[in-house]
Amino acid sequence: xxxxxxxxxxxxxxxxxxxxxxxxxxxxxxxxxxxxxxxxxxxxxxxxxxxxxxxxxxxxxxxxxxxxxxxxxxxxxxxxxxxxxxxxxxxxxxxxxxxxxxxxxxxxxxxxxxxxxxxxxxxxxxxxxxxxxxxxxxxxxxxxxxxxxxxxxxxxxxxxxxxxxxxxxxxxxxxxxxxxxxxxxxxxxxxxxxxxxxxxxxxxxxxxxxxxxxxxxxxxxxxxxxxxxxxxxxxxxxxxxxxxxxxxxxxxxxxxxxxxxxxxxxxxxxxxxxxxxxxxxxxxxxxxxxxxxxxxxxxxxxxxxxxxxxxxxxxxxxxxxxxxxxxxxxxxxxxxxxxxxxxxxxxxxxxxxxxxxxxxxxxxxxxxxxxxxxxxxxxxxxxxxxxxxxxxxxxxxxxxxxxxxxxxxxxxxxxxxxxxxxxxxxxxxxxxxxxxxxxxxxxxxxxxxxxxxxxxxxxxxxxxxxxxxxxxxxxxxxxxxxxxxxxxxxxxxxxxxxxxxxxxxxxxxxxxxxxxxxxxxxx
Ligand code: SGN
Ligand code: CA
Numbered sequence: 001x002x003x004x005x006x007x008x009x010x011x012x013x014x015x016x017x018x019x020x021x022x023x024x025x026x027x028x029x030x031x032x033x034x035x036x037x038x039x040x041x042x043x044x045x046x047x048x049x050x051x052x053x054x055x056x057x058x059x060x061x062x063x064x065x066x067x068x069x070x071x072x073x074x075x076x077x078x079x080x081x082x083x084x085x086x087x088x089x090x091x092x093x094x095x096x097x098x099x100x101x102x103x104x105x106x107x108x109x110x111x112x113x114x115x116x117x118x119x120x121x122x123x124x125x126x127x128x129x130x131x132x133x134x135x136x137x138x139x140x141x142x143x144x145x146x147x148x149x150x151x152x153x154x155x156x157x158x159x160x161x162x163x164x165x166x167x168x169x170x171x172x173x174x175x176x177x178x179x180x181x182x183x184x185x186x187x188x189x190x191x192x193x194x195x196x197x198x199x200x201x202x203x204x205x206x207x208x209x210x211x212x213x214x215x216x217x218x219x220x221x222x223x224x225x226x227x228x229x230x231x232x233x234x235x236x237x238x239x240x241x242x243x244x245x246x247x248x249x250x251x252x253x254x255x256x257x258x259x260x261x262x263x264x265x266x267x268x269x270x271x272x273x274x275x276x277x278x279x280x281x282x283x284x285x286x287x288x289x290x291x292x293x294x295x296x297x298x299x300x301x302x303x304x305x306x307x308x309x310x311x312x313x314x315x316x317x318x319x320x321x322x323x324x325x326x327x328x329x330x331x332x333x334x335x336x337x338x339x340x341x342x343x344x345x346x347x348x349x350x351x352x353x354x355x356x357x358x359x360x361x362x363x364x365x366x367x368x369x370x371x372x373x374x375x376x377x378x379x380x381x382x383x384x385x386x387x388x389x390x391x392x393x394x395x396x397x398x399x400x401x402x403x404x405x406x407x408x409x410x411x412x413x414x415x416x417x418x419x420x421x422x423x424x425x426x427x428x429x430x431x432x433x434x435x436x437x438x439x440x441x442x443x444x445x446x447x448x449x450x451x452x453x454x455x456x457x458x459x460x461x462x463x464x465x466x467x468x469x470x471x472x473x474x475x476x477x478x479x480x481x482x483x484x485x486x487x488x489x490x491x492x493x494x495x496x497x498x499x500x501x502x503x504x505x506x507x508x509x510x511x512x513x514x515x516x517x518x519x520x521x522x523x
Contacts, residue, residue, distance in 0.1 A: 021114070021183040021390045022363065023327040025314060026382075028080075028187065029307045030073060030122055030194040031347065032333035034358045036304050040064075043213045044339060048301035052312030053360060056331055057370070060362025061407055064374045067419045067439065068335045071347045071354045074099070074124050075424075076334040076379055081105040081131075083383030083398030085493055086422060091125065093425035099125035104395040106383035107131035107185060113392050116182040118173050121166040121189035128152075134177060136169055138162070142191040144198035146258045159260065161200040163192045163306035167313050174317060183390070188314065192303040195345070196244050199302030201263060205270035206305060207298040214293060217464050219286065220342040224467045226446075226453040227433070234338070234346040234430040236292045246295045247271045248278060293340045300339065328363040328389055332379070341464070348432040350421045350439070350446050351465050363389070366407055373406050376419045376441055399493055417441075420489035426450065427506050436498070438486040445470075445482035449498045456482065 035042040038050045039057035069079050070086045078084075078091035082105050086092045091099050108131035111117045116133050123129060123137035139150050147162045148155050158165055170188045178184055199206065218236075222229040233239050243252030249271065256264045274295070283291045311331060318324040336354045338344035347354035357379065361367060380400035387394045388402035405413035418440040426434045437446035444465070446455040456470040456479055469475040489495075 020326060023183050023318075023323060024110075024115075024185045024330070024386050024389065025318065025327055026185070026187045026330045026332075026386075027190070027307075027311050027314065028121075028331075029190040029192060029333045031335065031337045032193055032304065032307065032358060033337040033339050033353060034356055035339050035353065036193070036301060036337075037358050037360075039360065040358065044297065044301070047210050047212060048207060048304065050304060050308040052308045052315060053331055053358075055315065056311065056329055056360040056362050059364070059369050060329070060360065060367035061371045061373050063359035063361070063377050063403075063406075064372060065376050065441070066332065066357050066359035067355055067376060067378045067421070068357050069378060069380050069421060070423055071335040071349065071421075072423065072425060073334045074126075076357075077123070077125055080379050080382045081107065083380060083394065083400050085380065085399060085420070085495070086424060087493075087495055088397065088399065093428060094124070095425060095428050097126065099127045101125075101127045101130035104397065105131050106386050106394075107187070109387055109392055109395065110185050110390060113390065114182060115390065116179050116184040118170075118177070118184065119187045119189065120169045120173065121187075122191045123189065134173060137189075138191060141194065143258060144191065144196075145263055146260070147191075161306065163190050163303075163310055164200060166190055167310040170310075170314055171317050174314075174321075185386070188310065190307050190310065192307050193300050197296070197299040197303050199299055200306045201266045203302040203305045204266055206302045208270065208274060210298065212294060212297045212301075214290070215339070215341045217342050217466065218289065218293060218340050220466070222342075226448055226455050226468065227451050228349075228435065228448045228453065229342070232344070232349075232430055232432050234348075234432070235343045236296065236340060236345060237289050237343060239430070240292055240296065240345060242292075246292060247299070248275050250275070250279070289343070296345065297339060325364050328361065328386070330382075331358065331360045332382070333357050334379075346430050348423055348425070348430060350423065350435060350437045350444065352459070352463070355421065355439075361403070361407060363407060366404075368409050371409060374441075375406055375415045376417070376439070377403055377406065378419055418485045418489060420486075420493055420495070421446075422495070426503070433503065434498075436486070436495075438482055438489050440482070440485060443478055443482055445479070445486055447486070449500045450503050452500065 034040040035044050037053050038045045039054040039062050068076050072094055074094045075086045075091050078089045078099055082089040082103055091097050107117045111131050118134040119129055119132045120136050122142050129135040136149050136151050139148055144162050146159050148157050242248040318327055335347045336356045337347055338353050341353050381403050384394045384398050384400045385403040388404045418438050422436040424434055433448040434450055435446050435448045442460050444457045454470045455468045456475055457465045458469055
């Protein structure tokens with residue numbers, strides 16, 4: 001225990017008038033699209049309900065426009081911890097970066113001010129976590145079946161399914177390690193529903209009979225868009241692998257290396273018949289894309305079920321212990337995800353499905369049950385929100401804003417009118433060109449600066465972002481205004497000038513359906 005009574009008393013005094021500092025339970029997942037959460041009302045989620053996630057929204061606030069500053073795992077996590085954009089926290093991309101744990105983070109501030117802090121699950125920032133009294137993380141991306149965990153004492157392997165193990169560890173920490181005299185921060189960070197979408201034994205085949213509605217843009221031909229949309233390597237058609245992604249065994253020889261005989265038998269019982277039917281059908285072209293889409297969603301949504309269960313179990317535990325009343329319960333993901341929109345999976349683009357991330361927050365007595373907030377909020381704001389809730393000052397360098405006024409339903413609050421985005425990882429997985437942009441809630445301006453191409457979308461008339469209006473004379477006033485907006489955002493957030501690099505000769509694509517076994521799969 002790191003807190004002294006004096007510190008705790010100071011902390012309690014600071015938050016006087018708000019009652020005891022609240023506990024913060026932050027359940028966080030990886031690549032969870034809003035389309036796959038019942039509370040967001042999308043057709044897909046109606047076929048794969050998420051009752052426990054929906055309960056957070058029923059008791060609290062559903063944020064409809066929670067935007068990420070950089071739609072990729074490590075950078076999003078670095079932003080959440082530090083309350084800063086990538087160019088400030090220096091974690092620009094997943095590749096070859098190590099998070100500098102010496103910088104100010106919200107868990108550190110909470111810890112210094114009387115909070116007990118714990119982190120369990122996916123970390124993906126390469127360095128050792130700082131600011132936590134307890135941590136137990138998955139090395140790298142982590143594994144779905146029988147994963148390794150890293151603690152301060154080294155790495156060990158555990159039998160079981162990753163989401164269930166993480167939930168169990170979180171509840172064990174609450175039961176056994178929590179100090180009832182201190183408020184706490186518990187961060188529960190799931191691997192699911194990240195690629196390769198391997199469901200828990202109990203949910204294997206949970207949706208194999210369900211036919212999910214296809215997105216309107218499944219067969220997007222990327223006309224009227226920049227080169228970036230055409231150049232990416234993240235389509236269901238070409239990039240999604242039959243073996244590792246879609247479980248067709250003949251394309252994948254080493255999936256079972258980590259599984260027990262029992263796990264393997266459960267797996268084969270479900271997938272063998274699906275695969276036999278697939279081999280017989282000999283799908284091609286659009287029919288193959290359609291088959292891939294259904295298989296993708298069936299497994300993705302089965303993974304989501306375990307995350308939903310996790311939320312339910314932790315919530316129920318807090319409620320049974322009488323702790324829920326003074327707990328801010330938060331659910332979010334590191335970014336959104338494409339579930340077939342534009343023919344894609346993965347993220348990275350500033351297009352809506354991966355730019356927008358789920359955010360559900362409940363705080364009894366503060367949040368009005370069932371409220372919806374459509375302000376432009378961001379993962380940049382999480383750190384300041386948690387510190388504000390604890391009655392603590394945020395470090396000056398943090399660049400977001402506390403969501404507390406919005407949680408309280410204060411409609412008069414002055415809030416950002418536009419949001420800044422910047423993606424940096426190129427060349428890299430899925431080959432999405434670097435880009436930055438500004439979004440004002442209706443118009444989105446995007447600059448792919450390595451190829452110097454611009455896009456302007458009118459989200460009101462074109463919510464699926466299919467028509468670039470940048471050169472359309474009708475939109476020229478908006479183009480000028482959005483250029484200004486982008487410049488102002490760059491100044492406000494102290495973004496250094498971009499240094500365009502030629503993309504010529506960069507032809508390396510990471511995937512191909514012809515590759516039967518993905519790199520790094522074997523053990
Ligand atoms: C892995 C995935 C990619 C994914 C990145 C980043 N490939 O490399 O599809 O974009 O992670 O994801 S996989 O074949 O190994 O699954 S992130 O969530 O960590 O940003
Ligand atoms: Ca992710």
